Amino acid sequence: xxxxxxxxxxxxxxxxxxxxxxxxxxxxxxxxxxxxxxxxxxxxxxxxxxxxxxxxxxxxxxxxxxxxxxxxxxxxxxxxxxxxxxxxxxxxxxxxxxxxxxxxxxxxxxxxxxxx
Numbered sequence: 001x002x003x004x005x006x007x008x009x010x011x012x013x014x015x016x017x018x019x020x021x022x023x024x025x026x027x028x029x030x031x032x033x034x035x036x037x038x039x040x041x042x043x044x045x046x047x048x049x050x051x052x053x054x055x056x057x058x059x060x061x062x063x064x065x066x067x068x069x070x071x072x073x074x075x076x077x078x079x080x081x082x083x084x085x086x087x088x089x090x091x092x093x094x095x096x097x098x099x100x101x102x103x104x105x106x107x108x109x110x111x112x113x114x115x116x
Contacts, residue, residue: 001051003035003044041066041103042112045073056080063088065097069104072113 002022004014012020015034023029033051038044049058057080060070064085074081088096107113 001033001035001048003038003048005036005038005043041070042073042107045070045079046077049077049079057082059084061086063091063096065093065100069100069107069113072115073107076113 002015002018004018006013010017013034013036015036019029019032019034022032035044035047035051038047045060049055052058056078058074059082060067060074061084062070064087067083067085071081071083104113108115
């Protein structure tokens with residue numbers, strides 16, 4: 001499942017961009033399921049889990065700095081996540097790590113996760 005909706009300045013959803021990337025590298029399009037409504041990490045996991053309602057164990061592939069929050073959300077909604085972190089070679093890591101720390105606090109305060 002490739003999950004991600006349309007950003008405010010984007011022409012295609014994050015799911016479509018991931019599909020195009022994978023198909024260009026030889027992954028058959030017919031095995032990819034797109035979830036295109038999600039606007040944040042909580043929705044990515046919530047909407048994706050609805051596409052496979054009988055599955056509890058999921059593999060989450062995301063940036064290493066983002067993995068902790070993704071795992072906490074997955075556990076919170078009843079999934080059994082397996083982490084597959086990747087390290088970006090193109091993103092400015094200090095900015096994204098700081099942004100992730102702030103997002104963790106925001107998710108905790110809003111109740112989207114109950115523990116840090």
